[in-house]
Amino acid sequence: xxxxxxxxxxxxxxxxxxxxxxxxxxxxxxxxxxxxxxxxxxxxxxxxxxxxxxxxxxxxxxxxxxxxxxxxxxxxxxxxxxxxxxxxxxxxxxxxxxxxxxxxxxxxxxxxxxxxxxxxxxxxxxxxxxxxxxxxxxxxxxxxxxxxxxxxxxxxxxxxxxxxxxxxxxxxxxxxxxxxxxxxxxxxxxxxxxxxxxxxxxxxxxxxxxxxxxxxxxxxxxxxxxxxxxxxxxxxxxxxxxxxxxxxxxxxxxxxxxxxxxxxxxxxxxxxxxxxxxxxxxxxxxxxxxxxxxxxxxxxxxxxxxxxxxxxxxxxxxxxxxxxxxxxxxxxxxxxxxxxxxx
Amino acid sequence: xxxxxxxxxxxxxxxxxxxxxxxxxxxxxxxxxxxxxxxxxxxxxxxxxxxxxxxxxxxxxxxxxxxxxxxxxxxxxxxxxxxxxxxxxxxxxxxxxxxxxxxxxxxxxxxxxxxxxxxxxxxxxxxxxxxxxxxxxxxxxxxxxxxxxxxxxxxxxxxxxxxxxxxxxxxxxxxxxxxxxxxxxxxxxxxxxxxxxxxxxxxxxxxxxxxxxxxxxxxxxxxxxxxxxxxxxxxxxxxxxxxxxxxxxxxxxxxxxxxxxxxxxxxxxxxxxxxxxxxxxxxxxxxxxxxxxxxxxxxxxxxxxxxxxxxxxxxxxxxxxxxxxxxxxxxxxxxxxxxxxxx
DNA sequence: CCGATTATCCAAAGCGCTTTGGAAATCTCC
DNA sequence: GGAGATTTCCAAAGCGCTTTGGATAATCGG
Numbered sequence: 001x002x003x004x005x006x007x008x009x010x011x012x013x014x015x016x017x018x019x020x021x022x023x024x025x026x027x028x029x030x031x032x033x034x035x036x037x038x039x040x041x042x043x044x045x046x047x048x049x050x051x052x053x054x055x056x057x058x059x060x061x062x063x064x065x066x067x068x069x070x071x072x073x074x075x076x077x078x079x080x081x082x083x084x085x086x087x088x089x090x091x092x093x094x095x096x097x098x099x100x101x102x103x104x105x106x107x108x109x110x111x112x113x114x115x116x117x118x119x120x121x122x123x124x125x126x127x128x129x130x131x132x133x134x135x136x137x138x139x140x141x142x143x144x145x146x147x148x149x150x151x152x153x154x155x156x157x158x159x160x161x162x163x164x165x166x167x168x169x170x171x172x173x174x175x176x177x178x179x180x181x182x183x184x185x186x187x188x189x190x191x192x193x194x195x196x197x198x199x200x201x202x203x204x205x206x207x208x209x210x211x212x213x214x215x216x217x218x219x220x221x222x223x224x225x226x227x228x229x230x231x232x233x234x235x236x237x238x239x240x241x242x243x244x245x246x247x248x249x250x251x252x253x254x255x256x257x258x259x260x261x262x263x264x265x266x267x268x269x270x271x272x273x274x275x276x277x278x279x280x281x282x283x284x285x286x287x288x289x290x291x292x293x294x295x296x297x298x299x300x301x302x303x304x305x306x307x308x309x310x311x312x313x314x315x316x317x318x319x320x321x322x323x324x325x326x327x328x329x330x331x332x333x334x335x336x337x338x339x340x341x342x343x
Numbered sequence: 344x345x346x347x348x349x350x351x352x353x354x355x356x357x358x359x360x361x362x363x364x365x366x367x368x369x370x371x372x373x374x375x376x377x378x379x380x381x382x383x384x385x386x387x388x389x390x391x392x393x394x395x396x397x398x399x400x401x402x403x404x405x406x407x408x409x410x411x412x413x414x415x416x417x418x419x420x421x422x423x424x425x426x427x428x429x430x431x432x433x434x435x436x437x438x439x440x441x442x443x444x445x446x447x448x449x450x451x452x453x454x455x456x457x458x459x460x461x462x463x464x465x466x467x468x469x470x471x472x473x474x475x476x477x478x479x480x481x482x483x484x485x486x487x488x489x490x491x492x493x494x495x496x497x498x499x500x501x502x503x504x505x506x507x508x509x510x511x512x513x514x515x516x517x518x519x520x521x522x523x524x525x526x527x528x529x530x531x532x533x534x535x536x537x538x539x540x541x542x543x544x545x546x547x548x549x550x551x552x553x554x555x556x557x558x559x560x561x562x563x564x565x566x567x568x569x570x571x572x573x574x575x576x577x578x579x580x581x582x583x584x585x586x587x588x589x590x591x592x593x594x595x596x597x598x599x600x601x602x603x604x605x606x607x608x609x610x611x612x613x614x615x616x617x618x619x620x621x622x623x624x625x626x627x628x629x630x631x632x633x634x635x636x637x638x639x640x641x642x643x644x645x646x647x648x649x650x651x652x653x654x655x656x657x658x659x660x661x662x663x664x665x666x667x668x669x670x671x672x673x674x675x676x677x678x679x680x681x682x683x684x685x686x
Numbered sequence: 687c688c689g690a691t692t693a694t695c696c697a698a699a700g701c702g703c704t705t706t707g708g709a710a711a712t713c714t715c716c
Numbered sequence: 717g718g719a720g721a722t723t724t725c726c727a728a729a730g731c732g733c734t735t736t737g738g739a740t741a742a743t744c745g746g
Contacts (some may be wrong), residue, residue, distance in 0.1 A: 050702030086443025100429025392734030
């Protein structure tokens with residue numbers, strides 16, 4: 001069923017039917033009701049492509065998911081982020097277009113997306129410290145929101161980010177307050193902006209207590225379980241092992257916990273662990289009592305907020321000033337932390 | 344830059360330019376080269392919507408991701424599956440359209456997808472034992488491939504599935520060979536087809552050795568870490584605890600391991616664990632030596648295969664006979680299994 | 687060198703929708 | 717009752733592409 005058929009059926013012109021359906025005022029209430037009723041009855045929905053062609057809008061938002069060619073890893077937070085964003089798109093009658101591309105092809109993907117006009121805007125994932133995609137998107141004139149920030153010129157584009165620096169500052173402070181002095185940082189890839197900020201928070205906390213950060217206690221890698229295990233195993237085997245770990249993701253922390261167990265130690269008693277918890281739906285941080293003491297910030301919620309911000313930007317008539325949203329994480333105390341062992 | 348502008352620039356008609364770009368034979372090689380060169384130089388890419396409108400195809404594949412309203416969970420295998428499928432779509436010049444919807448709205452979503460003509464086909468995720476979406480899609484005339492199977496009429500639609508029954512039959516046999524007699528099943532939701540098959544394999548193995556499956560040793564839930572922990576904790580606290588667990592996912596098994604540790608036991612010595620491993624990119628089963636003994640089958644690969652099958656079906660002129668692909672998982676021996684403790 | 691192929695290109699219609707610029711019908715008010 | 721305002725509807729153009737049905741130019745056999 002298309003517009004032509006529907007209007008023939010109703011004995012009205014396509015114009016009137018279209019206007020009735022799109023709530024234009026030039027049509028009487030009686031006609032509008034009759035048209036809408038017929039549309040529902042005949043299961044009529046306007047063809048997306050035709051509508052898009054006529055309006056010049058695609059009613060779709062693009063997400064480009066880069067596959068790291070070196071690591072072949074899909075970021076596990078991705079599913080929950082998408083779920084959050086997807087809710088907003090569905091509510092706003094937008095589609096979500098996903099492109100899974102090797103990270104080296106990303107630039108080309110954005111160019112094609114813009115040239116084809118297949119999306120009205122994009123969400124930028126996983127910004128690097130100085131991300132080339134940001135100037136590219138600006139050049140392409142494609143509205144976008146960054147999930148996270150790049151190091152420079154934060155004011156010149158729109159973003160939604162967690163206060164990573166403060167989160168790790170607080171987490172580290174918490175460990176310091178418990179008497180820990182040798183605190184390890186099991187960080188994400190420090191080519192990523194969020195990881196740099198977390199390290200900055202970690203180092204600031206140490207320095208504020210007169211402790212010089214020890215490079216032997218810092219790791220930076222893609223945040224897998226295996227990485228957490230290796231990092232913790234190696235550091236614990238050291239002659240001067242850490243008594244606490246600040247870990248960038250729950251998954252990595254599960255590996256850290258495994259290494260602690262393998263070393264015959266007990267988490268929360270012999271070794272403390274604080275983590276950043278993205279509140280992934282399939283990886284809840286325990287039930288009533290959290291397993292891990294954590295700086296908690298929902299990535300699902302971040303997805304919603306990014307999507308909302310982007311749709312708002314697209315709806316604006318003129319390209320207005322960039323929007324920013326800095327989310328604060330919440331520190332929850334679990335059973336993975338305790339006073340530093342004495343002696 | 345659009346077709347009109349490009350052809351004006353070249354002094355050719357739109358027809359010729361279009362034909363040159365789409366490799367029609369009615370245009371000379373010299374002209375074709377000239378046109379393609381100009382297209383590249385001017386960064387011309389045909390508008391998706393216009394092309395779709397003219398050809399009647401959308402060059403997009405839909406994935407409907409249901410959010411369980413009861414559990415609010417996104418299946419963690421999803422990211423890797425999508426990544427696999429996405430590779431194929433990108434290579435075949437298809438887009439991927441994602442709809443994240445509450446499971447109760449799924450039917451409506453498929454109807455709209457079909458009415459709007461926004462996709463040329465869909466992948467059906469997580470089929471239930473008797474899935475209503477399959478007849479719906481057939482009714483809508485939308486080409487589709489099921490990732491998994493529904494209980495009935497397997498021959499009447501196309502699917503890609505793992506041999507779940509055999510996988511759990513073998514895994515359970517492996518435990519039985521090690522002398523285990525009280526083997527627990529920590530299964531996924533048994534409203535899902537895959538979970539039913541896994542249970543069938545598990546029970547068949549037990550029965551073949553004259554063991555009656557004990558309902559007290561069987562659990563069925565959404566496969567989270569927390570669930571694994573609760574299930575194992577409860578069963579281990581029983582007066583007649585299991586000596587081994589067959590677990591439906593790695594994430595759940597991580598919870599099982601946690602419970603084993605909490606109970607003061609050691610995995611692989613006191614309690615054995617076999618799992619189904621989907622080879623998620625961010626959740627590798629250890630390095631050289633697998634942590635868990637596992638029936639392994641890559642969901643990333645399954646994504647690729649589903650996508651390939653669907654594109655092939657779409658490319659077919661007439662709706663041909665359904666295609667099927669039954670993948671066998673590989674049993675890998677890790678350090679989570681050992682002989683049943685005696686006495 | 688001429689009619690018949692063949693190679694090369696083009697004008698225009700059409701995909702399903704929105705939207706501009708009226709026209710016809712109804713209403714308003716003196 | 718009729719000029720003007722208002723309501724209600726419509727024909728047709730246009731969005732950017734593909735494709736049908738020619739037209740024109742180049743090539744060929746005899």
